Amino acid sequence: MLSYLWARLFTLFVSLVLSSLIIFILIEAVPGDPASFMLGINATDETIEALRKELGLEEKILNRYFNWLIGMLSGDFGVSYTYRVPVQDLILERLIVSLPLTILSLTLAIFIAFPAGMIAAQFQGKKIDFSIMAASQVGIAIPNFWFAMILVLIFAIHLRWFSAGGFYGWDSGIVLGLKSLTLPAISLALPQASILSRVIRSSILNTLTEDYIRTARAKGLSQRKIISKHAFKNALIPVLTILGLQFSFLLAGAIIIENVFFLPGLGRLIFQAITQRDLIVVESVVMLLVFSVILVNFIVDLLYLIVDPRLRK
Amino acid sequence: MLKKITEYFAAVLILILTIGTSSAADKSITIGMQLEPPNLNPTGGAAAAIDEVVYANLFEGLTRFKSDGSVAPALAKSWTISANGLEYTFNLNDTVTFHDGTPMTAKDVKFSLDRARSEDSTNAQKALFVDIDTVKIIDALTVIVTLKAPNGNFITNMAWGDAIIVSENSISSLETAPIGTGPFKFSKWVKGDRVELIKNETYWGDQISLDRAIFKFISDPTAAFAAVMAGDIDAFPVFPAPENLSQFASDPRFSVIVGSTEGETILSTNNKQPPFDSLTMRKALAHAINRQEIIDGAMFGFGTPIGTHFAPHNPDYINLTSNSEYNPELSKQLIKEAGYDKNNAITLKLPPPSYARRGGEIVASQLRNVGLNVKISNLEWAQWLEQVFKGKDYNLTIVSHTEPADINIYARPNYYFQYDSKRFQELMRELSETTDPKKRSEILKKAQTMISEDYVNGYLFQLAKTGVANAKINGLWKNSPTQANDLTGVIWSD
Numbered sequence: 001m002l003s004y005l006w007a008r009l010f011t012l013f014v015s016l017v018l019s020s021l022i023i024f025i026l027i028e029a030v031p032g033d034p035a036s037f038m039l040g041i042n043a044t045d046e047t048i049e050a051l052r053k054e055l056g057l058e059e060k061i062l063n064r065y066f067n068w069l070i071g072m073l074s075g076d077f078g079v080s081y082t083y084r085v086p087v088q089d090l091i092l093e094r095l096i097v098s099l100p101l102t103i104l105s106l107t108l109a110i111f112i113a114f115p116a117g118m119i120a121a122q123f124q125g126k127k128i129d130f131s132i133m134a135a136s137q138v139g140i141a142i143p144n145f146w147f148a149m150i151l152v153l154i155f156a157i158h159l160r161w162f163s164a165g166g167f168y169g170w171d172s173g174i175v176l177g178l179k180s181l182t183l184p185a186i187s188l189a190l191p192q193a194s195i196l197s198r199v200i201r202s203s204i205l206n207t208l209t210e211d212y213i214r215t216a217r218a219k220g221l222s223q224r225k226i227i228s229k230h231a232f233k234n235a236l237i238p239v240l241t242i243l244g245l246q247f248s249f250l251l252a253g254a255i256i257i258e259n260v261f262f263l264p265g266l267g268r269l270i271f272q273a274i275t276q277r278d279l280i281v282v283e284s285v286v287m288l289l290v291f292s293v294i295l296v297n298f299i300v301d302l303l304y305l306i307v308d309p310r311l312r313k
Numbered sequence: 314m315l316k317k318i319t320e321y322f323a324a325v326l327i328l329i330l331t332i333g334t335s336s337a338a339d340k341s342i343t344i345g346m347q348l349e350p351p352n353l354n355p356t357g358g359a360a361a362a363i364d365e366v367v368y369a370n371l372f373e374g375l376t377r378f379k380s381d382g383s384v385a386p387a388l389a390k391s392w393t394i395s396a397n398g399l400e401y402t403f404n405l406n407d408t409v410t411f412h413d414g415t416p417m418t419a420k421d422v423k424f425s426l427d428r429a430r431s432e433d434s435t436n437a438q439k440a441l442f443v444d445i446d447t448v449k450i451i452d453a454l455t456v457i458v459t460l461k462a463p464n465g466n467f468i469t470n471m472a473w474g475d476a477i478i479v480s481e482n483s484i485s486s487l488e489t490a491p492i493g494t495g496p497f498k499f500s501k502w503v504k505g506d507r508v509e510l511i512k513n514e515t516y517w518g519d520q521i522s523l524d525r526a527i528f529k530f531i532s533d534p535t536a537a538f539a540a541v542m543a544g545d546i547d548a549f550p551v552f553p554a555p556e557n558l559s560q561f562a563s564d565p566r567f568s569v570i571v572g573s574t575e576g577e578t579i580l581s582t583n584n585k586q587p588p589f590d591s592l593t594m595r596k597a598l599a600h601a602i603n604r605q606e607i608i609d610g611a612m613f614g615f616g617t618p619i620g621t622h623f624a625p626h627n628p629d630y631i632n633l634t635s636n637s638e639y640n641p642e643l644s645k646q647l648i649k650e651a652g653y654d655k656n657n658a659i660t661l662k663l664p665p666p667s668y669a670r671r672g673g674e675i676v677a678s679q680l681r682n683v684g685l686n687v688k689i690s691n692l693e694w695a696q697w698l699e700q701v702f703k704g705k706d707y708n709l710t711i712v713s714h715t716e717p718a719d720i721n722i723y724a725r726p727n728y729y730f731q732y733d734s735k736r737f738q739e740l741m742r743e744l745s746e747t748t749d750p751k752k753r754s755e756i757l758k759k760a761q762t763m764i765s766e767d768y769v770n771g772y773l774f775q776l777a778k779t780g781v782a783n784a785k786i787n788g789l790w791k792n793s794p795t796q797a798n799d800l801t802g803v804i805w806s807d
Contacts, residue, residue, distance in 0.1 A: 032695025033703075038351065039437040040359025041702055041729075042716060051357075051435040082351035082358075083504070084488040093504050149535060156543040164543040165536055166529060169503050262531040262540070264505025272505075276351060277695045 004311070008301055012294050019290045020072075024065050027283050033057075034081045034277040055081050068283065077284040082276050087284045090269065097167055098265040101181050101188070102250040106243070108189035109196055116193070117200025122227055124205060132197065139194030148187035148260045155183060165261035184261045188254055192246050199242050203235035210234070236307050244300040248293040340805070341525035342786065344798055345537060345549035349505065349530035352488035355474040356429060359437035361715065361796040364474035365551075366508055366528050368797035372477035372493035375403055375422065376468055380802075382626070382717070382794035384472045388417065388494065398463030398748050405454040409517040411480045412498045419450040425478045426458065438475040438716075444745075465748045469718065474795065496521045496801050506530065522804040541567070541781055548782035548789060550798055553667075555613040561781045572778040572791035573626045576713035577619060578668055580676060580771030581701075583708055585731040588653050595768035597647035598709075599637035601683040602676065608774050611671035615777035621761040622720050625775050626792065629757040633765040637772065644683040658688045661709040664697040668776065669711040676711065676771075702729045713776045717795055720757070721745075723764050732769045 035051040036043070052058055059067075071078055077087035120132040156164040162183055168176040207213065208231055216226050255267030266285060273281035305311050350362035355372060369377060377387040386392075389403040409417040428434060430442035446461045460467065470476060483492035491499050496518065497510035510526045529546060531537045534554035540546045541561070550570070552558065561567040580602065588594045604618040617625050620633030659680070663673040670691065677687045687709075692700065701707045714722070724741035726733035737760065744756045765772070778793045788802035 032693070032699050034695075036698045036703060037695045038358045038360070039435070041698075041712075041714075042440065042719075042722075043359065043437045044439055046432075047435055047437065047439050050433045054433070054435060084352050084354075090504065097505075149539070152536075152539045152543075156545075157539060160543065163545045164539040165531070166540070166545060167503070167506050169506070259533040260536055262506070262529075262533065262536050264503065268505055268532075272349070275693055275695065278351075 004305075008298055012298055015294055016291060020069060020287055021065070023283055023286050023290070024068065027279050027286070028061060028064075030277070030279075032277045034279060037277050038082060068280070072284070072287070078280045080273075080278055080281050082273075082278045083281075087281055090281060091266070091285060091288060094264060094266045094269045096170060097181075097263055098251055098254070098267070100177070101185055101254065101263070101265060102247060104178075104181055104185040105188035105192065105250060106247060108185055109193040109246070110243075112189065112193040113196035113200060117197040118204065118227055118232065120197065120201040121204035121208070121231075122223055124201075129201075133201070136194035136197050139190050142190065144187045144191050145256045145260050147190055148183065148257055151183045151187055152260070165263065167263050180261075180263070184254070184257050184263060187260075188250060188257055192250070196239070196242060196246070200235065200239055203238045204231050207231040207234045233307065237304060240300050240303050240307065244296045247296050248289070251289065251292055340523055341527065342523055342800065342803060342805075343527040343529055343545065343547045344800075345529055345531055345540060345546040345552075346798075347530070347532055347537065347551065347553045349532075350508075353491045353499070353502070353508070354487035355477055356425075356479065356487070357435045357437070364796050365798050366510075367477075367491065367493070367495075368474045368795065369495065369799040369801055370497040370510060370526065371491060371495045371499060372474070372479070373495050374471055374473070374477045376472040378472050378717075378794045378797070380790040380792060380794065380799065382792065384469050387472075388422075388478055389471075392468070394748070398465075398746075399460050401458045401460070401467060402451075403456045403458065405456070406517055407454055409494050410515060411483070411494055412492045412513060413480070413483060415480060415482065417478065417480070417494050418453045419456045420453075421478055421480050422456045423448045423450055424481045426476075428479075428484075429476065436475055438473060441470040441473055441476055463746045463748060465745060465753055466718070472795075473717075474797065497526055500525075519801075521801050523800060526800050528798075548780065548786055550780040550782070550789060551778060551793075552780050555615055555779050558613070558615075558779055558781065566784060567781050568784045568786075570778070570780045570782060570789060570791055571615060572793060573617065573624065574715060574776045574778045574793040575624055575717040575719075575795070576715040576776030577622050577624065577719075578616070578672070578711065578713040578773045578776050579622065580773055581710045581712055581730045582768075582770050583705060583729075583731060584733070584769060585705070586708060588651065588657060588659070589708060591651050592768060593647050593651040594653060596637075597644045597651065597683070598680070598685075598771055599768050600640045600644040600647070601680050601685070602637070602771055602773070603639040603679055604634070604773055606679070607672050607675050610675045611668060612774070612777065615779050616774035617777070619772045619775050621765040621772055622714070622723065622770070623757070623761050624717075627718075629754045629761075631758050631761055633761060634772075636765045637768070641683050648684055653685070655684065655686050658686050659708045661687050661689050661711075662697065662701050662707045663689060663691050663711060664694055664701075665691075666713070668713060672773065673711050676709075676773075705729055705731060709771075711773070715776070715796060720760055720764070723760075723769060730770055732764070732767070734763070734767065737763055737767075 035048050035055060039048055039051060068078055080087050080090055083090060116132050120129045123129045152164050155162045167180045170177045204227060213226060213230060216230050254265060255271055258265045258268045270282060270285045346362060346365055348362040350366055351360055353363060353367055355363045355367055373387045375387060375389040376384050379385050388405055388409060390406045392401055392403045394401055411417055426445060426448045429436045430445055444460045444462060444464045446459045449457045451457055496513050496516045498513045500509040500511045502508045507527050507529045512524045531540055537549060537553055538557050541549055558569050562569045582589045582595060584590060608614060608616040618634050620636055623630050661673055661677055663669045673689055677689050680687045701710050721741050722728050723732050724738045740756060740760050747753050782789055785806050787804050787806055790799055
């Protein structure tokens with residue numbers, strides 16, 4: 001089991017270093033100069049030169065790569081070109097919006113998907129199964145930004161229960177913070193819950209053909225007991241994989257939803273940074289996302305160990 | 314049990330819904346803006362969003378723009394100009410303090426002006442200060458600025474947001490927690506969401522009516538519409554979707570504010586690249602364009618046709634649209650005369666704003682109508698700056714030049730449209746050395762005519778300022794002589 005862990009850790013490390021190199025090269029190759037972007041169309045060449053020097057853009061590209069890499073190891077991601085604050089502060093400010101939003105929508109998705117998927121599996125082929133599957137089909141088909149706009153129309157413009165968007169900030173109280181995340185979380189959760197419930201249903205149905213299920217049935221257990229006690233746990237592995245993917249996707253993939261609700265999340269940070277050619281921010285956020293994907297996969301690998309005792313050998 | 318749970322959830326729901334809906338004190342205003350400023354330092358970047366937050370609210374200069382575009386005293390209560398037009402003596406107001414409590418004196422004026430024109434200055438409008446020779450402190454409240462050559466624009470230049478007076482002590486925090494002299498103080502900035510300013514109780518000038526100003530950043534036009542409809546935003550002075558304005562206009566809760574800006578929207582033309590290095594071809598271009606169709610199609614009717622690079626609300630403006638009247642037949646004839654080969658594709662490179670993207674499609678179809686082979690490519694701003702502005706690798710592009718009184722850009726032979734006319738350059742030199750208003754007006758009119766008759770660029774329309782506000786708000790700027798949201802005169806009516 002230890003060698004399994006070491007092997008996983010080693011791949012984690014190698015993938016991080018490799019991806020940092022690829023990210024840096026790709027992003028530095030993008031045309032467009034951050035200094036000319038900031039100074040606009042009336043600036044003189046000498047001013048742009050002065051700003052490039054101030055931003056450290058005149059240094060050799062290799063030096064910049066190593067400075068960035070070494071800085072990151074000590075938690076220093078550099079200073080944003082446009083915002084002029086440390087990149088890690090910028091990311092943290094956004095993470096306190098994006099992370100709770102991700103967790104909230106994923107929790108919501110889980111609370112909807114697990115019962116729905118299990119019930120559908122239990123009543124396979126019955127009316128209730130069909131309705132759940134039909135609903136999930138609709139949930140996947142509806143674009144979440146459209147759903148978000150409908151939510152805004154109903155709950156913000158007509159009922160005035162919620163703001164149309166924006167984020168109060170956690171310092172205005174946890175309730176206000178959660179309130180600003182409610183509608184976005186619902187619109188993000190809908191498609192995820194739909195996907196998840198289908199995966200859960202088919203995964204459970206797959207395990208239901210196994211020998212131990214027949215044994216359980218022979219013992220006289222009810223279908224509901226069989227699913228909750230025996231099939232469910234074994235059906236979890238593919239579900240965990242999907243959950244891991246969904247987590248990483250939601251963390252930065254909420255750009256459109258963040259735009260609809262004008263939330264200051266990671267997705268919008270990276271979007272803004274790309275248009276402003278704030279390369280160091282783009283590089284760092286992408287790196288962070290790569291890190292989180294790799295880390296989540298690592299954690300999922302560890303969870304496999306817990307769920308499936310055979311892997312522990 | 315079930316009943317208890319439902320009751321509990323109902324209670325939580327009610328709690329959540331009631332919190333935050335009660336609006337804060339009436340004396341605050343929430344302004345919507347499409348772009349977030351990258352930082353709050355107007356002396357180190359060109360982003361208009363910076364001035365839209367800080368100009369006149371947080372920072373002040375020696376002089377300032379009023380809403381009608383005229384220049385008024387600000388930190389300098391008065392000034393005198395020597396007979397040769399070289400020496401400006403500024404008398405400063407004597408009760409001005411920075412938000413950190415230190416008094417604003419001649420020392421700060423000298424520091425700010427010297428900093429802006431220094432060698433390592435990153436001021437985006439460094440040209441404003443280029444004529445300054447020395448800045449001399451006479452006493453705490455008197456400064457003499459000596460120019461290298463007379464400059465009739467100098468007092469106006471000092472009103473720009475890039476020429477604000479800062480304190481040496483607070484330079485390091487200008488970007489993130491700025492300290493100025495204005496009627497509002499910086500309070501906080503939730504990055505990506507909003508900037509909050511609060512009233513400066515010890516302001517030297519007239520007290521303002523507002524206690525708090527919040528600038529909220531909403532980039533998506535649909536979201537902006539929802540936020541105004543839901544009442545989250547009190548005013549959106551530059552509303553991103555003109556197509557929604559009629560809906561606001563019919564709603565008694567809102568007033569729609571339509572004014573003018575300094576934005577000459579032009580079909581910029583590369584004067585050094587074939588085929589538009591030929592005057593005949595540029596003239597053909599001008600006559601191929603139907604301005605009203607562009608204004609109606611791209612701007613929903615908001616915008617004033619222009620025939621030169623000058624704002625129509627300026628008293629010195631002359632209407633030269635007749636030089637480039639829509640006449641496709643004449644245009645076709647000129648193209649034939651110039652011997653244009655249809656196999657040569659003409660590139661029209663468009664930056665992101667909707668006036669360019671929407672307007673570009675219409676312009677392209679108008680040009681195709683007269684037989685020009687136009688290819689559109691859409692660029693991001695950073696690419697546009699690299700390829701078009703710096704690289705001059707383009708035939709045509711559409712940009713709104715939003716700087717006030719910027720006809721002098723035509724005197725720069727290396728500017729991106731590459732108009733190199735000795736006559737015009739001479740005219741601009743004459744203008745900067747002239748202080749007599751009547752003579753200046755004459756020169757300005759001559760300049761407008763010259764670029765119109767040289768068909769330097771296709772002159773499309775003056776960008777309108779179209780915004781929406783709560784009907785109870787008074788005192789917002791209608792026009793936009795400089796990009797700003799001056800809130801000093803804003804009051805809520807009952």
